[in-house]
Amino acid sequence: MRLVLLVLILLVSPLIHGTVYKWVDQDGKVHFSDQPVKNAEVVEFNKNTENQVKLPPPQSQSERNLSPTADKINYSLRITSPTEEETIRSNQGHIAIALQIEPELAASHLLVLFMDGKQQGEAQQSGLFQVSNVDRGEHTFVIKALAQDGKLLASTLPRKVFLHRTIQNRAR
Incomplete structure (x- = not known):
């Protein structure tokens, strides 16, 4: 469960474009946060882990009126x-x-x-x-x-x- 949470955090955090901090507590558990904590290190993400979303160009009003919405x-x-x-x-x-x-x-x-x-x-x-x-x-x-x-x-x-x-x- 913790591994899934860790992977989810690692995948979602580049989308937010915030700084992610990683630290290990006295019990040996690894934690991630967007707030700096004592002995925390900044996690660097590779450029290839970022998702790029390209949206189609917006339609003009006349193009929208010509589209067959009735069907x-x-x-x-x-x-x-x-x-x-x-x-x-x-x-x-x-x-x-x-x-x-x-x-x-x-x-x-x-x-x-x-x-x-x-x-x-x-x-x-x-x-x-x-x-x-x-x-x-x-x-x-x-x-x-x-x-x-x-x-x-x-x-x-x-x-x-x-x-x-x-x-x-x-x-x-």
Whole structure:
């Protein structure tokens, strides 16, 4: 533990650029301090032990305005309706999907609905989707937020629903 502390002090102290003093007490323990003590000696650090940090040049205001900060938004997407494994009864095969998104969707971003891995309809800004003439059975929905270049920004967890749809037997 003391060795770790000693190494830590030796590594951190050049960053502070203060003078470091080293001394040994009557019990034989080595101590380091930034304050001079009786019988203390100054610790000299090699030039190669100093860290050099180079920062990029500062951006002008016009450069900052041109950078695409809108693509750096961290969206949180959640399908609020229908609920997980909900059974929907619709003889026309209609399913409405509602999305909760935080923060509000940027004007340059779009939402896309996928049913069973296939895109449904066009990309849109609204978090309300309507699909029609869906076959009965189990279906999985995912909604993705995309940038205009198609880059995926966020996605919902898959939502499984079941559609019950009456089929009339026309054969007599």
